[in-house]
Amino acid sequence: MNQVYLELRNVTKEFTSPFEEERIVAVNKVDLKINKGEMITLLGPSGCGKTTTLRMIGGFEDVTEGEIYLDGVKINDIPANKRETIMVFQSYALFPHMNIYQNISYGLEIKGLPKQEIKEKVRKILELIGLKGMENRPVAQISGGQQQRVALARAIVNEPKVLLFDEPLSNLDAKLRVKMRTEIRKLQKKLDITSIYVTHDQEEAMSLSDKIVVMNLGRIEQLGTPEEIYAQPRNKFVADFIGKQTNFLNGKVIESSNSEVDVEVWNKMFTFKGFPEFSKGDEVMLVVRPEMIDLLPESKGVFSGEVKLVTYLGLEVIYEVESNKENLTVQISNPLKHGIHKEGEKVSLGFDTKNIYLIKT
Numbered sequence: 207m208n209q210v211y212l213e214l215r216n217v218t219k220e221f222t223s224p225f226e227e228e229r230i231v232a233v234n235k236v237d238l239k240i241n242k243g244e245m246i247t248l249l250g251p252s253g254c255g256k257t258t259t260l261r262m263i264g265g266f267e268d269v270t271e272g273e274i275y276l277d278g279v280k281i282n283d284i285p286a287n288k289r290e291t292i293m294v295f296q297s298y299a300l301f302p303h304m305n306i307y308q309n310i311s312y313g314l315e316i317k318g319l320p321k322q323e324i325k326e327k328v329r330k331i332l333e334l335i336g337l338k339g340m341e342n343r344p345v346a347q348i349s350g351g352q353q354q355r356v357a358l359a360r361a362i363v364n365e366p367k368v369l370l371f372d373e374p375l376s377n378l379d380a381k382l383r384v385k386m387r388t389e390i391r392k393l394q395k396k397l398d399i400t401s402i403y404v405t406h407d408q409e410e411a412m413s414l415s416d417k418i419v420v421m422n423l424g425r426i427e428q429l430g431t432p433e434e435i436y437a438q439p440r441n442k443f444v445a446d447f448i449g450k451q452t453n454f455l456n457g458k459v460i461e462s463s464n465s466e467v468d469v470e471v472w473n474k475m476f477t478f479k480g481f482p483e484f485s486k487g488d489e490v491m492l493v494v495r496p497e498m499i500d501l502l503p504e505s506k507g508v509f510s511g512e513v514k515l516v517t518y519l520g521l522e523v524i525y526e527v528e529s530n531k532e533n534l535t536v537q538i539s540n541p542l543k544h545g546i547h548k549e550g551e552k553v554s555l556g557f558d559t560k561n562i563y564l565i566k567t
């Protein structure tokens with residue numbers, strides 16, 4: 207249980223740009239521990255170093271500094287084809303002139319496994335991914351979702367210690383992406399295979415992962431469960447990157463103890479449980495997710511406001527509400543039940559401090 211299986215210690219990757227001869231630090235002193243059977247997602251904006259991190263683990267990129275350990279063995283100098291990691295690419299990289307069977311069995315044939323054993327392994331995998339009976343179909347003649355499954359099968363059949371996914375679903379349409387990510391997760395759990403998944407789609411990351419690594423500019427900003435990074439973001443970057451249209455309210459700590467802090471926001475006092483790291487006088491920021499705010503009749507809530515914009519989305523309504531000269535985003539689910547406010551309407555805002563997280567400014 208919970209034994210560290212893959213570990214990155216102080217891993218750095220520098221590239222030298224061929225034109226300007228400047229150094230690009232793509233990955234900067236990354237420490238990461240992944241347990242056996244865990245599914246971890248690297249999430250972050252374009253260029254933050256996700257693919258480079260994955261490629262170093264897979265052996266497709268040299269490590270400039272630091273060490274990578276797999277199952278207790280340092281693998282820095284082991285070439286990609288000798289590592290027990292397998293990468294599943296965005297483009298699938300299937301052999302177009304081969305059929306499904308040949309694509310899946312290819313790696314095993316290269317290894318020189320007996321024909322009967324190969325047949326048995328491929329049969330099992332085909333059943334697992336729901337493509338039984340289709341083994342003779344050329345991969346050029348199957349759908350994108352089926353190609354993705356073949357790519358997955360081809361990786362799994364080799365029984366790697368770690369599966370590495372680099373945005374494997376980004377070529378698929380939205381509906382299929384959701385379906386495939388669920389399938390990947392089920393398969394990963396069933397096989398109990400340690401996996402690292404790269405995406406910049408936060409919903410994909412949330413739905414797939416045991417833990418999410420939020421990256422920015424080559425560094426890890428936060429590592430945590432999906433709930434942790436959403437509800438307890440460590441800093442403004444994470445709070446802003448995760449979730450939609452997060453509100454940030456400035457506050458000042460007026461009193462603090464080991465168990466709670468009193469914070470003044472817009473001339474009102476609020477008590478937050480926890481946060482022993484803050485002391486009297488600290489400037490803080492309240493991370494207020496749009497769904498944490500209630501819209502109440504005038505004077506019922508803590509701050510008064512006026513509805514400036516109403517966006518009806520069926521499942522929910524997104525309001526822009528002006529309060530204390532700032533625009534806040536408020537999301538109210540189930541408008542059929544709660545009714546819809548109108549633009550120009552005077553309202554008031556309410557929230558429960560237990561749903562609000564504090565970060566340093």
Ligand SMILES: Nc1ncnc2c1ncn2[C@@H]1O[C@H](COP(=O)(O)OP(=O)(O)OP(=O)(O)O)[C@@H](O)[C@H]1O
Nearest residue numbers: 221223230232251252253254255256257258259406
């Ligand atoms: N071969 C290379 N030579 C020089 N710079 C590179 C090379 N590969 C990546 N980089 C740079 O390293 C940084 C990290 O790139 P990386 O591909 O890891 O980002 P990413 O997080 O995967 O982004 P995306 O979401 O766009 O795929 C970027 O600034 C990129 O331009």
Ligand SMILES: [Mg+2]
Nearest residue numbers: 256257258404
């Ligand atoms: Mg990438």
